[in-house]
Structure formats: structure tokens, C-alpha cells
Amino acid sequence: MIINATDLKNNLGKYLRAAEREDIIITSNGRKVARLSAYGDEAYSAEQPPLVRELVEAYCQFPRKATYEEFLQLSENSEERYEYIDGEIYLLASPKTTHQQVLGELFGIFYTWFRGKKCRPMLAPYDITLKRDLENINVVQPDLMVICDLEEKLNEKDYYMGVPALMIEILSESSRGKDSVRKLDLYMSTGVKEYWIVNPFNKEVTVFLFENNDVLKNTTYKKDESISSYTFEGLEVSLSSIF
The missing domain is CATH 3.90.1570.10 (tt1808, chain A)
Structure with missing residues (x-):
């Protein structure tokens, strides 16, 4: 299944359940940038590190600490705004x-x-x-x-x-x-x-x-x-x- 990042953000629960059955490819600006997989899936390769094990976590905070290089890769390939503090990535919500x-x-x-x-x-x-x-x-x-x-x-x-x-x-x-x-x-x-x-x-x-x-x-x-x-x-x- 292929979806865009906005669709994922707006239908998080739906795609979390779907990820238990199949991998979901997330796109941004028409480019494939991440994959949402069931926990325990070891399909990632050395050439494509598990930058986002479950992309839902990136919309509040990464499930693990990330390297500075991983943060740059995420922020450069996303339309969202992020901060990176002591190895943890935070999504900046739209201000009220x-x-x-x-x-x-x-x-x-x-x-x-x-x-x-x-x-x-x-x-x-x-x-x-x-x-x-x-x-x-x-x-x-x-x-x-x-x-x-x-x-x-x-x-x-x-x-x-x-x-x-x-x-x-x-x-x-x-x-x-x-x-x-x-x-x-x-x-x-x-x-x-x-x-x-x-x-x-x-x-x-x-x-x-x-x-x-x-x-x-x-x-x-x-x-x-x-x-x-x-x-x-x-x-x-x-x-x-x-x-």
C-alpha cells in the first residue's frame, strides 16, 4: 500500500491496523520516504536503515534516539517541521x-x-x-x-x-x-x-x-x-x- 504523509497523519489508527497485515510506503512530494511495518519486521536493509520503524512515532517523538544524520534525512525529505534535542526528534504542531x-x-x-x-x-x-x-x-x-x-x-x-x-x-x-x-x-x-x-x-x-x-x-x-x-x-x- 502506498499513501502520502498527510493521509497517514489524518488516519493514523487506520494505517496502524493496516500495517499489521502489510507494509505501507509513505510518500512526500511524490517521493517514497519511509515505510510503516509491523513491529518485528526485519525487512530493512543496511542500505536503507530503519529511520522510521513506525512513522506514527515521528509525529510526536521518535521511538528511539536518532543520529543527527537521520534527523537531517528526515527533515530534508519532509514537509513537516521538526526539532532535534539530545538525540530525540519532535514534530512541531501547527500553532494556534x-x-x-x-x-x-x-x-x-x-x-x-x-x-x-x-x-x-x-x-x-x-x-x-x-x-x-x-x-x-x-x-x-x-x-x-x-x-x-x-x-x-x-x-x-x-x-x-x-x-x-x-x-x-x-x-x-x-x-x-x-x-x-x-x-x-x-x-x-x-x-x-x-x-x-x-x-x-x-x-x-x-x-x-x-x-x-x-x-x-x-x-x-x-x-x-x-x-x-x-x-x-x-x-x-x-x-x-x-x-
Whole structure:
């Protein structure tokens, strides 16, 4: 059976049951990119490693840790957006309206404040590659980031390979744990200076200042308060302007 990735995503249960009877080939943009097989099927060859044993898992998280090369193969052959953190692959769900409204307000404020300055704000989707060490390579797509060395850190393929000075994540139901724990640790450990966690559910923003792979300061802003950046003096955002 041959189906496309969108059909799989929309009819997951149906194809999981069907995979117990026969292999299912998944296509993207008309190309065969993966196979969904019953667990225990050893039909994969050395030339075609088991990148996706059950593609359903890739739509939330891989069933096992993947190599950086496997992540690149998956992301390059898919129309979906993924993040890769400490060997685990996450599908980025389509953001909801509240998320996009908050992001739009924040970007507007940042765009105006940074206009004419060396540092510039950038929006997702935009891959950021962060290395804990030479072996532990991670790829994330923050909702909003501030980059101060864009021209110096572009590679030959026009991808940014530096570390943003400031990262912002807007929480959603599916990303609370990842953004609040895993990304906080990743950003703290890879040279990001400042991290904002924006919580639209309780209309709060927590700002972290990192130094020497640790949290130097953190402040949570509530109600009608104004957020003050630790890194960029004079950058302030009132909560009432984004919520």
C-alpha cells in the first residue's frame, strides 16, 4: 500500500491496523520516504536503515534516539517541521491563534526596537543549530530570537550557524514541558545569554539570564508589569501589549 504523509497523519489508527497485515510506503512530494511495518519486521536493509520503524512515532517523538544524520534525512525529505534535542526528534504542531497573536505582537515590538541596530529579531520557522559538544548537535526552531552575528555566521548554504543572544518560546499545550525544561537546559548549556518563556495561559513571562552554563538571574512578570531585558538595556515589553 502506498499513501502520502498527510493521509497517514489524518488516519493514523487506520494505517496502524493496516500495517499489521502489510507494509505501507509513505510518500512526500511524490517521493517514497519511509515505510510503516509491523513491529518485528526485519525487512530493512543496511542500505536503507530503519529511520522510521513506525512513522506514527515521528509525529510526536521518535521511538528511539536518532543520529543527527537521520534527523537531517528526515527533515530534508519532509514537509513537516521538526526539532532535534539530545538525540530525540519532535514534530512541531501547527500553532494556534493565541500563540500567533502573541508572537505577532512581540515581533512587532522587537522589530521596531532593533531597527537600525546590529542585532536583529528573526521569526520561526528558522533552524538554529546548537552544540553541547562536537558529538551532541541539536536543531531547534524558537518562536522568536535575536541574532547579533548574522552576517559573520552564515554558511555557504545561507544557514545561520551561530548562537542567538536571546531566545523566546511561547508555550502551547504540546510544548510546555519541552520549552520549560529541555530547551531551558539546552539554551543555558550552549551559549544563549537570555531566554524568555511566554505563558499565554496565565499571561506571565519568565526571563532567564544565563552565565557559565547556569542561571544567573530570573524574573517572572505578571499582570500589568513590563518585561525588562537583562541583555538589551532599554528593551521593555508591557504584558498588556502582548496578551
